Amino acid sequence: MTPFDPETTTFLIAGPVRIHPRVLRAMSMSSLNHRGDYFHGIVAEIRELLPVLFGAKGHQVVLTGSGTAGLESVYSSLVPRDGRTLVVTNGNFGERTDQIVRRYSSTVTTVSAAWGEPLPVAGVRAELDKGDVKAVCVVHNETSVGLVNDLAAIAPAVRASGALFLVDGISAVAGIPLPIEAWGVDAVVAGSQKGLAAPAGLALVHLSDRAVAALRPGTFYLDLAAHLKSLEKNDTPWTPAVPLFLALREALLLLREEGLEARLARTHRLAEATRSAVDALGLELFPDRRFASDTVTAVQNPDGMGDAELRKVLERQYNVLVQGGQGSLTGRIFRIGHMGIADWPDLLVTFAALERVLAKAGRGREPASSLRAIVERMP
Numbered sequence: 524m525t526p527f528d529p530e531t532t533t534f535l536i537a538g539p540v541r542i543h544p545r546v547l548r549a550m551s552m553s554s555l556n557h558r559g560d561y562f563h564g565i566v567a568e569i570r571e572l573l574p575v576l577f578g579a580k581g582h583q584v585v586l587t588g589s590g591t592a593g594l595e596s597v598y599s600s601l602v603p604r605d606g607r608t609l610v611v612t613n614g615n616f617g618e619r620t621d622q623i624v625r626r627y628s629s630t631v632t633t634v635s636a637a638w639g640e641p642l643p644v645a646g647v648r649a650e651l652d653k654g655d656v657k658a659v660c661v662v663h664n665e666t667s668v669g670l671v672n673d674l675a676a677i678a679p680a681v682r683a684s685g686a687l688f689l690v691d692g693i694s695a696v697a698g699i700p701l702p703i704e705a706w707g708v709d710a711v712v713a714g715s716q717k718g719l720a721a722p723a724g725l726a727l728v729h730l731s732d733r734a735v736a737a738l739r740p741g742t743f744y745l746d747l748a749a750h751l752k753s754l755e756k757n758d759t760p761w762t763p764a765v766p767l768f769l770a771l772r773e774a775l776l777l778l779r780e781e782g783l784e785a786r787l788a789r790t791h792r793l794a795e796a797t798r799s800a801v802d803a804l805g806l807e808l809f810p811d812r813r814f815a816s817d818t819v820t821a822v823q824n825p826d827g828m829g830d831a832e833l834r835k836v837l838e839r840q841y842n843v844l845v846q847g848g849q850g851s852l853t854g855r856i857f858r859i860g861h862m863g864i865a866d867w868p869d870l871l872v873t874f875a876a877l878e879r880v881l882a883k884a885g886r887g888r889e890p891a892s893s894l895r896a897i898v899e900r901m902p
């Protein structure tokens with residue numbers, strides 16, 4: 524097997540995503556005094572840039588820790604101890620939310636759909652109608668099944684109920700439109716390694732005024748009130764992951780240069796091209812096409828081809844990395860991430876390799892049909 528070389532690998536897993544050389548260079552610096560003026564200046568710049576990421580102003584926090592740290596910070600300090608919390612699940616990360624929330628509340632109602640099924644809107648509305656729900660926790664983009672949850676369909680009911688609206692936006696932010704203010708979202712968690720295309724290891728959290736007013740002490744390390752207080756002085760309560768903050772600033776600058784709207788539009792175009800290319804190969808998407816995610820496309824493995832025959836061959840022979848399924852979907856689906864700085868050459872190489880793998884397995888279609896489908900969608 525060719526040794527893994529990030530420089531020559533076509534890297535389209537569902538995050539972490541490829542990192543721009545400018546972001547890589549930004550973090551290669553010796554240690555800084557995280558209590559000194561230079562680092563305070565970096566934090567100040569990050570604070571100014573965060574609204575570009577979320578597309579909204581508000582109270583915004585950077586936490587050292589992966590996306591799950593951001594989720595834990597939100598659920599531990601905003602899920603009420605003495606009121607009912609609604610968790611919606613239709614994939615692996617919804618179920619993860621359920622597990623986290625249950626650590627902090629014993630009054631949880633879970634409204635579930637099977638993995639990959641659309642958001643159970645009627646079930647959510649029925650629970651909200653009972654009038655005692657204090658918080659609603661939902662994943663915007665279910666990375667595990669390549670499905671975007673139609674939050675617009677539940678947002679007015681959540682707002683009308685008065686419940687806090689807490690959204691896992693880890694694989695959605697900077698990839699799928701999330702109009703925080705229009706939908707009345709109270710907390711959004713983003714992960715540095717997805718649409719923002721920074722290295723893994725930071726969680727970015729947006730909070731509404733309402734959410735800040737409702738904060739109660741959660742975990743010590745991830746105490747959002749403590750982080751907000753320190754950030755007002757361009758500081759962090761504990762030692763932050765300094766190199767990751769440097770990378771974050773550069774990734775945010777890149778996002779500002781491209782523009783959030785332009786990044787969302789580019790991601791959408793890449794997703795449409797990916798779906799067309801999947802069609803051209805005669806493969807099937809995993810979720811209902813109407814809810815197919817713009818950041819991650821989940822595709823059903825052709826009959827008789829598991830990971831060993833498909834994904835592993837792509838990696839071993841063509842240096843193309845896509846991601847497998849999780850849980851019971853292992854070997855049944857594969858997932859192509861196309862967020863962050865992923866671009867047309869990544870798709871062309873990936874589908875050229877995929878066509879060859881299928882053709883060699885006797886499942887070829889007209890040669891280059893998926894490539895034509897992509898090229899036709901290029902700007």
Ligand SMILES: Cc1ncc(COP(=O)(O)O)c(C=O)c1O
Binds near residue numbers: 589591662667691692
């Ligand atoms: C929707 C969603 N939620 C939560 C997570 C967990 O994030 P992390 O692995 O950064 O802790 C992921 C990771 O892929 C995700 O896609």
